[in-house]
Amino acid sequence: MTAVTCVRTLRTALLQYHLNLCRSSSLQKDALLERQAQMMSRGLPKQKPILGVKQVVVVASGKGGVGKSTIAVNLALGLAANDVTKTVGLLDADIYGPSIPKMMNLKGHPEVSDKNLMRPLVNYGVACMSIGFLIEETTPVVWRGLMVMSAIEKLLRQVDWGKLDYLVIDMPPGTGDVQLSISQNVPISGAVIVSTPQDIALLDARRGSEMFRKVNVPVIGLVQNMSVFQCPKCNHETHIFGADGARNLAENLGLDIIGNIPLHVNIREASDKGQPIVVSQPQSNEAKAYLQIATEVARRLPISSE
Incomplete structure (x- = not known):
């Protein structure tokens, strides 16, 4: 070779x-x-509907302190007030900072049914469940992730909600394990994003909106909270946190602003007393703003097949 x-x-x-x-x-x-x-x-995880619940609406924010829980409470009450034939529930998923018990003026521990399910506490016609009913009011929740997820699972699956047309879930702030777990395990009809008009809050609101899109949860719209402050003495209006930030964000994300809530002392006082403004002052301009948001949410939800 x-x-x-x-x-x-x-x-x-x-x-x-x-x-x-x-x-x-x-x-x-x-x-x-x-x-x-x-x-x-x-x-x-395979999504499994919550027994007896037709539609789930989550109220979320990218950061804390923007009034998310106040909006969730008044949204739930608004849905019930706008249509008395509808039954509404409110779930407090903010494990580390539960505020629904105080805002809804509820105390005590839930009763347990024969099927070993917790019965929600009820006020103003809305059934409520919160980790705050299971711990002392001043006791901090110092839990690691696994314990938090176990608590969320119990609040979702071990509660006798009866028959509900709407379940409003007050989510914790941010885009962490709880938000992801609820979004992946429960079929959610729509999400409401809450933000103030300031740039920092809007940046986090964008993250929240993008998170829901990634897990295929439809975003109903954006609520601009603390949009304007009106002086109670001279009625002069001041945009303390900015004017057009939320509108610009909504346009960039292809969303609608479904409501503007002013920064008003009546809202704060009513919440602190456990008498949400939608039920304690239903004819006020502030209550009407929440009722309009509830109308928009109900209108934009898909028609329930149940």
Whole structure:
């Protein structure tokens, strides 16, 4: 065999070797992708409706302190007030900072049914459940993630809600485990994003909106809280937190602003007394703003098939 023939034979062998390697690598890659897809399909939680609940509406914010819980409370009461034929529930999913018990003027521990399910506490015609009913008012919740998720699972699945047309969930602020778990485990009809007009809050509101889009939860719209302050003495209006930030954000995200809530002392006083403004001062301009939001939310929700 000549040197030229040897070189050609060697080249052919090397080429065949590389082809075999590429083919093997491609097959291994395809097999790996298939295994990953199978594992992900097994690992993703399957959404399971909450027994007796037709539609779930979550109220969320990218950061704390923007009035999310006040909006959730008055939204739930507004949904009930706008249509007396509808039954409404309110779930406090803010484990570390439960405020629904105080705002709804509810105290005490839930009773347990024969089926070992907790019965919600009721006030103003709205059934409520909160971790605040299970701990002392001044006791801090110092829990790690697994305990928090276990508590959320109990609040979702071990409560006898009866028959509800709407369940409003007051989410914790941010985009963490609780938001992700609820969004992936429960079919949510829509999310309401709450923000103040200031730039920092709007930046976090954008993150919240994008999170819901990633988990395929429809965003109903944006509520601009503390939109304007009106002096109680001279009625002069001041945009303390800015004027057009929320509107610009809504346009960029392709969302609608479904309501503007002013910064008003009546709202704060009513909430602190456990007499939300929608029920204690229903004819006030502030209450009418919440009722309008409730109307928009109900109008934009998909028609329930149940």
